[in-house]
Amino acid sequence: MRLVFIGLAAGFFSALFGVGGGIILVPLLILVADLPERSATATSLAAIGLIALAGSVSYGLHGEIHPGDGALLGVPAAVGAIAGARLQQRLATRALTLSFSVLLASIGIWLLV
Numbered sequence: 001m002r003l004v005f006i007g008l009a010a011g012f013f014s015a016l017f018g019v020g021g022g023i024i025l026v027p028l029l030i031l032v033a034d035l036p037e038r039s040a041t042a043t044s045l046a047a048i049g050l051i052a053l054a055g056s057v058s059y060g061l062h063g064e065i066h067p068g069d070g071a072l073l074g075v076p077a078a079v080g081a082i083a084g085a086r087l088q089q090r091l092a093t094r095a096l097t098l099s100f101s102v103l104l105a106s107i108g109i110w111l112l113v
Contacts, residue, residue, distance in 0.1 A: 002032050002033050003033060005032070006024075006025065006028040006029060006032060006033060007047065009024055009028060010024045010025045010028070010047065010051060011051055011054065011055075014051050014052075014055055015054075015055045015058065015059075022041075022044065022100075023104065023107075025040070025043070025044035025047060025048075026040045026041055026044050026100070027104075029043055029044060036093070037093055037096055037097060037100075038088065038089075038093070038096075041088065045081070
């Protein structure tokens with residue numbers, strides 16, 4: 001049931017703000033579902049495909065998608081995901097946790113300013 005709640009929250013915030021994977025899913029999977037950070041990240045990435053498809057169809061029905069821009073973002077993002085997954089496997093869990101915390105805090109501060 002916890003995973004269903006996490007999925008609903010991720011889908012809602014993904015469609016509302018364009019976030020879901022790293023900002024919503026990973027922290028909730030770690031804190032609520034008690035998954036280790038690496039498993040939470042991997043599970044989040046698996047779910048993102050479904051979340052992105054549902055959100056894209058919804059926004060596409062309203063004519064809000066720019067396919068060329070999506071490809072220009074998506075192809076390099078896929079390459080970055082491969083590189084990030086390789087690096088993640090080499091870093092200590094504590095380093096991942098601290099880096100992720102700094103990233104989220106930095107984004108929050110940037111958005112507030």
